[in-house]
Amino acid sequence: MGSEKRSVAAAAYDVLAPAYDVLTGGYAYDSWIAALQRLALSHGLDGRRVLDVACGTGHSMLPWLERGYEVVGVDVSERMAAVARAKGLEVHVADMRALPPLGQFNLVTCLGDGLNHLLEPEDVRRALGEMRCALAPGGLAVFDLNLLTAYRDTPDTIVEVEDRVVLWPGAGARIAAPGGVGELVVDVFEREGELWRRTRSRQPHRHHPLVDVLGAARAEGYAIVGVYGQHPGVRLEDTADEHVHAKAIVIARR
Template sequence: MTTTTPGAARGYEALAPFYDAFTAASDYETWTSHVVKLAEEHGLDGTRLLDVACGTGNSFQPFLDRGFDVTGCDASPEMLAEAARKAPGVRLVEADMRHLPALGCFDLVVCFDDSLNHLLSEDELASALASMAGNLEPQGLLLFDLNTLLAYRTTFATDSVSVRDGTTFVWHGDCSPDSPPGCQAAARIDVFDRRSDGLYTRLTTRHPQRHFPPHRVTALLAGARLECVGVYGVLYDGSHVTEVDETRHLKAMYAAQPAKGGDQG
């Protein structure tokens, strides 16, 4: 049996039961250590955390372990159901990152795993940034990552196969190795799940993304009444360097705070 699911949120709804196996190689503990260090360098003072596009909860679990008071939101109810099973005491809200409700005044708002790259226009990204800004304390901090041009010229331009827990994942990137800044790309993920009768069920999901050049991101932050206080290149171990290089780093990490005189919170 083969099932095909188009779109971003719908794609993750279908992928939800397999997502943890698919991302098993991700070291969220180390990633979070670097994120907390970076946040403290920017004066983080408080533990109220909003995790936007939290998925199955892997991204916020290490924050819980560090004593943060976590609220998670995601557009996929299936992903949130997986998160609720892991962390039944965490407040979880189904919400589109482009139109977040007023969830509270948070010391730290995060959006990781290139979630914002699933927005395919600058208008959508601007809406998401404004929505996140509206949930920040006046002295709060927003941290988010975006895929760089290198990611689209490499990861999104190649095919790969992995097998985890008896399930086979086939990644097919349809981007070009010489894609220009601002390009659109997509990855197709085929999941082959072995059934009890020995046959396989195939699930196909498609995940469109867009590259956003750093100078456009900083301009959109300003339009959302946020001051960009840092753009960092993310190294393979999850640590950050002070200047992002779109041809050497796979991800860029942005740090932003409410602009002085902004009416946030």
């Protein structure tokens, strides 16, 4: 794990942490996790211990808890973890390429583009290997991956809640070629008396071709048991196409 790489991701999300729930408030986390739970159960999920890698402020942890699972989270950002802990969640601060020893889990998830924040293919493989080590024998990993479609037409987004405005221009994050790199720049404006304070989060993204990531997962000892294409929202299909779907959902067994 390179300290420079870790500091880039941590710094980006430390800045974004106070506004992250504002920015993602409209996301259908409950429906998404319900769909992923159904898929995991259909592929033999057995047991109720879940590790959520790159858990952020805990949005994707809460639906598992509400369904009776024991959930532990890991995130690289101390401030994101602090927001999650304020919700009563157990979250540890660590890089996904060097997970702490937390025992073994029946299910490990890595959602919300976590792997696309890693800029080197070897870092993706390393992260997948760390997640495999956290799985109990026969356990399942569920991770998503942004496909080329997600990067070809990234929109501008503005969210305003009370004294906070989040501005997310999409142009910088666009990636046209397989394996390309873009940068998502998010500006957060917060009112301080008569003035506004701006902070900026820079998040480099890399498109990792799905076929390469599946190969890396197999090399780390996974059996791929399901690959699904996801359209915006929670519309899943039984195949994943780089030029059709925004995301791929991968289910792999240790």
